Amino acid sequence: MINQNNKSKMMNKKGDAEDVLIKNLIQIVLIALVGISIFLIVNDLSDDSSFRQDFIARDLALLMNIIQSSPYNIEVNYQHEFLTGEYSLEFDFARNQFRIFTEGQRPHSYPFLVNSMATFLGPPFSPQLSKNEPQVIYLYNFMRDGGRTITYSNRQIITEAETILPEHVCSEDANSVNIQTIGVKSSPETTSLASMILDDLSNDFIATSQIQAIPGTDLFISLVASYEGGVSTTRQNLIYTLDGPIITSNRGGINIGTDIQHESNNVVFACILSNELQRQFPSQNINTVNRVEILDSAQAEPIISIHIQLPNVEEETLEKTVTSIRNAIDIYSEQGVVEDE
Amino acid sequence: MNKMNKKGIGLYFPVMFLWAMFMSLVVIASIFIMSKSFQSSHLDVQEAETDTFAFALLYMPGGLSYYDSSIHRSYPGIIPENYFIDNDIGDNINIGDNINDRYNMQRAVSYGDWNFIAANITLERQLPYTTEIVGSIIYNEEWYNRLERRARWNVPGFGGANKYIKEYKVNIRKDTGAFVPGILRIEIVSSVT
Numbered sequence: 423m424i425n426q427n428n429k430s431k432m433m434n435k436k437g438d439a440e441d442v443l444i445k446n447l448i449q450i451v452l453i454a455l456v457g458i459s460i461f462l463i464v465n466d467l468s469d470d471s472s473f474r475q476d477f478i479a480r481d482l483a484l485l486m487n488i489i490q491s492s493p494y495n496i497e498v499n500y501q502h503e504f505l506t507g508e509y510s511l512e513f514d515f516a517r518n519q520f521r522i523f524t525e526g527q528r529p530h531s532y533p534f535l536v537n538s539m540a541t542f543l544g545p546p547f548s549p550q551l552s553k554n555e556p557q558v559i560y561l562y563n564f565m566r567d568g569g570r571t572i573t574y575s576n577r578q579i580i581t582e583a584e585t586i587l588p589e590h591v592c593s594e595d596a597n598s599v600n601i602q603t604i605g606v607k608s609s610p611e612t613t614s615l616a617s618m619i620l621d622d623l624s625n626d627f628i629a630t631s632q633i634q635a636i637p638g639t640d641l642f643i644s645l646v647a648s649y650e651g652g653v654s655t656t657r658q659n660l661i662y663t664l665d666g667p668i669i670t671s672n673r674g675g676i677n678i679g680t681d682i683q684h685e686s687n688n689v690v691f692a693c694i695l696s697n698e699l700q701r702q703f704p705s706q707n708i709n710t711v712n713r714v715e716i717l718d719s720a721q722a723e724p725i726i727s728i729h730i731q732l733p734n735v736e737e738e739t740l741e742k743t744v745t746s747i748r749n750a751i752d753i754y755s756e757q758g759v760v761e762d763e
Numbered sequence: 764m765n766k767m768n769k770k771g772i773g774l775y776f777p778v779m780f781l782w783a784m785f786m787s788l789v790v791i792a793s794i795f796i797m798s799k800s801f802q803s804s805h806l807d808v809q810e811a812e813t814d815t816f817a818f819a820l821l822y823m824p825g826g827l828s829y830y831d832s833s834i835h836r837s838y839p840g841i842i843p844e845n846y847f848i849d850n851d852i853g854d855n856i857n858i859g860d861n862i863n864d865r866y867n868m869q870r871a872v873s874y875g876d877w878n879f880i881a882a883n884i885t886l887e888r889q890l891p892y893t894t895e896i897v898g899s900i901i902y903n904e905e906w907y908n909r910l911e912r913r914a915r916w917n918v919p920g921f922g923g924a925n926k927y928i929k930e931y932k933v934n935i936r937k938d939t940g941a942f943v944p945g946i947l948r949i950e951i952v953s954s955v956t
Contacts, residue, residue, distance in 0.1 A: 448780055452787045459791040463798055473804055480808045487815035491822040518875030532808075532956070533877040535819055 475522045475530040483520045486534035695750035702742035813927045813951045816880055819872050820902075820949065821931065826872050827884065827947070829936050842947060843936045847886045847898030872902075879954045881907035888935060889944040897935065897945065910952040924954045 521531040820826040822839045829841040874880060881903035887894040901907050913924035928950050935945040 445779070448783060452783050456787055456790055460794055463795050467798060467802060470802075473802075473806075476804075476806055480806055484808060484811055484815055487812075487819055491815070491818045518873070518877055533874050533879070535816065535872055535874050 471524060472527065472530065475524060475527075476532075479520050479522050479530045479532040483532040483534040486520065490535070694753050695746065698746040698750045698753075699743070702746045809925060809953050809955060810927065812880065812956075813929075813953050816882070816951060817929050817949050820882070820884070821947075823872055840931075840933050841936050841942070842886055842933045842945065844886075844897060845938055847900060878903060878906040879956055881910055881952050883907060883911075883950040885948045885950075886933075886935065887946045887948065889946060894946060907952060910954055913954070914952045921955050924952050927951045927953070 518536055519531045519533045521529045523529045821828055822837065826837065827842055827846065828837045828839045829843050830837045881901070883899060883901050885899040886897040888897050910924040911926065913922070914926040918924065928948065931947045931949075933945050933947045934942040936942055
């Protein structure tokens with residue numbers, strides 16, 4: 423019995439030791455589990471850039487509001503420590519909102535107001551803020567000539583500057599500060615009107631050596647001049663915008679290009695066309711603005727915008743518009759061209 | 764008895780293990796919830812937004828201030844009386860548009876499709892001992908009515924709205940060119956964004 427008791431005690435002690443060991447192991451495993459979980463949670467939080475993106479979106483959107491309220495020229499060099507992190511941010515300013523895109527996350531956006539008295543164009547590009555590059559966004563607001571410029575930059579400077587065409591070139595009623603962005607929404611009426619105008623004019627241009635008709639994209643029509651044996655289809659440097667009679671946010675338009683090498687030709691043609699349109703539509707205001715878009719500070723592309731709000735989209739309007747363009751091209755072909763020196 | 768004890772010892776480990784696991788999960792979940800709740804995820808810029816909106820109305824060409832289209836300058840603080848009497852704020856701010864004036868103003872200073880802000884703007888003429896209302900304009904009228912109701916009932920959280928009232932001393936420009944002192948009162952309602 424004694425031996426058996428001793429044996430039993432021995433066995434119990436051995437069992438206790440195993441029990442303690444197992445319990446300790448379980449505790450160690452669980453503590454390690456908790457520790458690893460905390461580490462992962464904190465790591466996840468430190469990687470979470472949503473606050474940063476939200477901050478930048480709101481900050482820049484409010485900055486947009488402020489710079490547009492400036493009574494005179496303003497240039498803002500936006501640089502924030504949030505932009506200098508290790509994160510790659512892609513952003514754009516489109517449709518009244520500043521948006522930031524990050525891979526695998528929903529875009530962060532915040533709206534800003536737009537003053538349509540001056541041009542605030544939403545160019546279709548998405549600059550990218552990436553690491554190891556200067557993280558600066560430039561915002562400009564030039565008002566001296568009645569136009570405005572907003573520039574976004576990440577090393578690559580993209581500028582849009584505008585000036586109003588001189589009054590002595592255009593007719594008195596044909597200058598304004600009001601520029602309209604076209605191509606965002608096209609109403610069926612104005613788009614079909616633009617198509618009919620092209621159809622009507624295309625025969626003329628086939629026979630014209632100086633101006634060539636090329637169908638455009640995005641429901642618009644491009645009439646791009648040929649130069650030096652080639653045809654520039656990269657940009658249309660004269661935009662003729664047709665507004666519907668009532669809904670001004672829906673537009674159609676015609677893009678017309680003259681010789682892209684000579685900005686003065688565009689000005690001349692735009693003013694001739696403005697005058698012709700004014701003759702045909704004496705009761706309508708016509709806004710003509712010259713905008714210069716500079717890419718990389720090296721490549722300048724002038725864009726002239728003519729904007730008219732049509733009284734209706736009937737046959738008579740079509741005929742008058744076609745007549746205006748036809749006359750303008752005739753006049754331009756005869757006397758408005760600046761030749762190479 | 765011995766057999767029962769052994770059975771008890773046999774059950775002790777799984778039960779304690781499960782209990783410890785459960786408690787560990789509770790701790791992990793608590794840490795996760797606490798860290799997420801303390802994480803700043805929302806920036807409240809509502810008041811700053813209403814400030815910039817009010818400044819835009821005051822300073823921007825196309826806003827409420829008198830605008831000289833020939834030199835492309837607006838005159839902050841000078842409010843044309845006819846904007847409020849005839850509701851005729853279209854001629855000076857959107858050349859070439861034959862649409863109704865209220866729409867003109869919204870188009871001139873616009874948030875596009877975003878309807879999170881609206882305003883009721885009242886111009887008052889200052890008299891020696893009192894004021895006289897010249898007129899009022901509602902910016903984004905449809906949404907003003909909706910948001911104002913929410914602000915009045917103090918609906919909290921997202922979807923709710925707040926009301927901010929701003930008053931500015933201005934000069935009212937009469938058609939004759941004369942100036943009289945006035946007060947511009949802008950009641951801005953903005954939904955929580």
